[in-house]
Amino acid sequence: MDFSLTKEQQMIKEMVRDFAEKEIAPYAAKWDEEAHFPLDVFRKMGELGLLGLPFPEEYGGAGGDTISYAIAVEEIGRACGGTGLSYAAAVSLGASPIYYFGTEEQKQKWLVPMAKGETLGAFGLTEPNAGSDAGGTRTTAVLDGDEYVINGEKCWITNAQYARQVIVTAVTGKDARGKNIITALIVPTDSPGFTIRSNYDKMGVRASNTCELVFENVRVPKENVLGDPQKGFKQFLYTLDGGRISIAALAVGIAQAAFEKALQYAKERVQFGQPISKFQAIQFKLADMAMGIELARNMVYKAAWLKDKGKPFTKEASFAKLFASEMGFRVCNQAIQIHGGYGYMKEYGVERHLRDIKLMEIGEGTSEIQRLVIARQLGC
């Protein structure tokens, strides 16, 4: 029992754990092997209200808080890192920006079906030549009458192949200092000239759908601008702050899965006449793993709590994302170590956790970028 959780949060935890153990965990190894995106599971998650968990009921959501959402990400990630990533991206990147910045009309048109789990959305920021340096975006959107005409390319965009629309960042001009003005636009995936391919062969999170996007004179109406056309850059920074809480939660979930396997194995594996869990060297590893996970989970809850209270949470979201992803990587690595040679074999399922968790140190801002964000928050 997590004493710090409310009754509602505890109920969400139990409900999602139960769902993930039945509907996701038994198939995770197969989806990883086949790089299969479990669309049917997303339909079921939609029916359970998970895709609209942190949005108000008036927008088709479940009216939950950010802590409940982080708990859901952790529990899905504990069952399958790839499904967890796609779930986190659907909510934090696909739907949240429309909730934060959209007009009432945009919310009704795009957010409500996503929150109800009827459609998925994606968020296209990264480009082949603009990753950490997102200000270096090269995709352009030029106003022509009442429409923007988009040209350019995006890479590694989660869920795009299954999305009804993608929020795309594009350069729409230069400011007084000669810097790019970046605007966010809602682009329907069936727009003429919009090509979506998913040819990547990934190391991990293989159940997640990852796409390349190409825009060739894609036209969208002016009404599809999301939020302030001058503030697309600021908007995605806010979106990523929220997204980092979910990536941290996902790292906690993956680490928790690896830890549980390691603990169980250590109690069962006998060497030198006793279970290896009786060796202090193994005990110390398990103690460090358990402590790191607990600390990271608390950091996730704190950042989520600050967000729910409407307080600044940029630093705490970066703390949580950086700590949870690096801690999680160490935990998954040690889980293999505790399994010895068996851990190196796919059959035991721990190597998948290590491959999955590596992405947490890269996506939604690398560890290096998190340290930059934190340093800036410290006033450096």
Ligand SMILES: Cc1cc2nc3c(=O)[nH]c(=O)nc-3n(C[C@H](O)[C@H](O)[C@H](O)COP(=O)(O)OP(=O)(O)OC[C@H]3O[C@@H](n4cnc5c(N)ncnc54)[C@H](O)[C@@H]3O)c2cc1C
């Ligand atoms: C599976 C997957 C899913 C993804 N999903 C999405 C998505 O849905 N939407 C989306 O927009 N993007 C997505 N991404 C992209 C992801 O956010 C980027 O990969 C990430 O931001 C890093 O950019 P990059 O890969 O271009 O690395 P680069 O920016 O080229 O960085 C390379 C290295 O240089 C370091 N570095 C860069 N700048 C600095 C600096 N100033 N100081 C110190 N070190 C620095 C980085 O930390 C890194 O170690 C996804 C990526 C993957 C792999």
